[in-house]
Amino acid sequence: MKNAHTDQVVGLLTQHLSQRNEEVERLTADLKHLHTEFNNSKDNFVTYFKEKPKSDIEVPKHLKKIIEKAKKDLNLDTKNFYNIAFVGHTNTGKSSLINAIRGIDDGEKGAAPVGDVECTMVIEPYTFADPQLKHVKIYDVPGAGTISHDALNYYR
Numbered sequence: 001m002k003n004a005h006t007d008q009v010v011g012l013l014t015q016h017l018s019q020r021n022e023e024v025e026r027l028t029a030d031l032k033h034l035h036t037e038f039n040n041s042k043d044n045f046v047t048y049f050k051e052k053p054k055s056d057i058e059v060p061k062h063l064k065k066i067i068e069k070a071k072k073d074l075n076l077d078t079k080n081f082y083n084i085a086f087v088g089h090t091n092t093g094k095s096s097l098i099n100a101i102r103g104i105d106d107g108e109k110g111a112a113p114v115g116d117v118e119c120t121m122v123i124e125p126y127t128f129a130d131p132q133l134k135h136v137k138i139y140d141v142p143g144a145g146t147i148s149h150d151a152l153n154y155y156r
């Protein structure tokens with residue numbers, strides 16, 4: 001009787017373990033897939049940006065003045081760099097996203113400051129340690145919808 005009971009318990013445990021194993025195998029396959037996708041995206045990113053821009057940006061006539069001012073104020077070099085800005089409402093994760101893309105933790109030296117209260121106060125450029133991305137600058141921009149940056153003017 002005792003043996004039959006033990007056999008039953010062992011049987012149930014074996015079945016449980018086998019189900020868990022299948023789950024782990026499924027998750028491992030998913031992770032591998034995500035890893036491959038991530039690497040492919042990163043390769044595409046690097047391939048696209050590794051050479052400097054072929055030409056300077058084309059500025060529509062009516063924006064020439066404002067672009068010239070922005071270039072001067074931000075020391076913006078559109079001939080040698082791809083300049084990418086992250087804009088959006090405050091507290092929506094712009095700075096966190098920049099840190100993630102650059103592969104550094106929030107709070108690490110050189111990371112964009114991250115926080116729950118209006119955090120980024122001035123436009124700040126960030127570069128990549130990877131020499132293949134030496135022609136890319138990403139700009140962390142203050143968020144909209146605050147007293148200092150009201151949403152209407154911000155998006156304009």
Ligand SMILES: Nc1nc2c(ncn2[C@@H]2O[C@H](COP(=O)(O)OP(=O)(O)OP(=O)(O)O)[C@@H](O)[C@H]2O)c(=O)[nH]1
Pocket residue numbers: 089090091092093094095096097113114115116117118119120121141142143144
């Ligand atoms: N749950 C969750 N929280 C996030 C995510 N990304 C960022 N956060 C948190 O959201 C808060 C604001 O993140 P920031 O990256 O500073 O947001 P921001 O858009 O740069 O904010 P401003 O500089 O004020 O414009 C922080 O507490 C982050 O930890 C996310 O994907 N999910």
Ligand SMILES: [Mg+2]
Pocket residue numbers: 094095096113114119120140141142143
């Ligand atoms: Mg920010």
